Amino acid sequence: MHRLELTEEEVEAIQLLGREVASRHGSVEEDDFLDSASTYAQELPRRIRRFLNAFRLMEPSGVCVISGYPVDDAKIGKTPAHWRKEPGSSATLEEEVFLNLCGALLGDAIAWAHQRDGLICQDLVPIESHKEEMLGSGSERDLVWHTEDARYSYRGDYIGLMCLRNPDAVPTTFTSIDEVRLDPDRIEVLFEPRFVFRPDPSHPTDNKREKAPVLFGDPGSPYVRFDPYSMDRPETEEARSAMDYLIRAIDENLTGVALLPGECLFIDNYKAVHGRSSFKARFDGTDRWLKRINIARDLRKSRSLRKAPASRMLL
Numbered sequence: 001m002h003r004l005e006l007t008e009e010e011v012e013a014i015q016l017l018g019r020e021v022a023s024r025h026g027s028v029e030e031d032d033f034l035d036s037a038s039t040y041a042q043e044l045p046r047r048i049r050r051f052l053n054a055f056r057l058m059e060p061s062g063v064c065v066i067s068g069y070p071v072d073d074a075k076i077g078k079t080p081a082h083w084r085k086e087p088g089s090s091a092t093l094e095e096e097v098f099l100n101l102c103g104a105l106l107g108d109a110i111a112w113a114h115q116r117d118g119l120i121c122q123d124l125v126p127i128e129s130h131k132e133e134m135l136g137s138g139s140e141r142d143l144v145w146h147t148e149d150a151r152y153s154y155r156g157d158y159i160g161l162m163c164l165r166n167p168d169a170v171p172t173t174f175t176s177i178d179e180v181r182l183d184p185d186r187i188e189v190l191f192e193p194r195f196v197f198r199p200d201p202s203h204p205t206d207n208k209r210e211k212a213p214v215l216f217g218d219p220g221s222p223y224v225r226f227d228p229y230s231m232d233r234p235e236t237e238e239a240r241s242a243m244d245y246l247i248r249a250i251d252e253n254l255t256g257v258a259l260l261p262g263e264c265l266f267i268d269n270y271k272a273v274h275g276r277s278s279f280k281a282r283f284d285g286t287d288r289w290l291k292r293i294n295i296a297r298d299l300r301k302s303r304s305l306r307k308a309p310a311s312r313m314l315l
């Protein structure tokens, strides 16, 4: 995997920058912070900037990890019982700043107005009443692999995850499409706009659909948009068979990484599908806790859905 291990000097520089930014902004949800994130990000150590720039530009891998940021388990407090934020300042603001500044090297963070109150930086924690559900807040069922927000043309280009706590080493699963050996004759139909994408369960108030291809871009190294769990079964046998072929090929290549506290995982949402293995949550403040952001490379593309040029909220 494409991985960067931070040095002690780099960690010190990141913490200094994180504290300064956190003292200027009460929250990473503030417009002021979001407008300045890419400026602050230029002060991150050069190795991080070079690493994420290469990930963005060269597409060496569907996922990458930055490890070595220390998380103080006592300071961050208990794993919250819900993603809805408590009023007041966050005990994890410096961690949120680090994740967001790394993300700002890949693009601009976005949020959906109809998902999780439009939060930019979301807590991925198990919720007791969701434990049987196919959601990021579920636990007892595998979160089946998917492209994030596959139904939407304006979905993020990247997902950033930062692990704060993962005591049971629950893997985040993924398959990079470049790792899958695809038979060109079997996938031709997947490049045609014959596949119907429905909103996934994390967008409960949306009921629109979008017809699009599953694979696009360079046929030799395609981009992928695929979420069989939230897609219609195609009408033709040819399309069904191609879809099943790709499902099997992705399943066979599915791998995973159990993130450690402080590790940031960036998933290229065009080059990899991702999911999560099931786990037994305790709901006692000690469970797995990740922060998540969604990043668009070109905010301008979704201008028709946003109120202002710099607004991050997709309506």
Ligand SMILES: [Fe+2]
Residues within 6 Å of the ligand: 146, 147, 148, 274
């Ligand atoms: Fe996801």
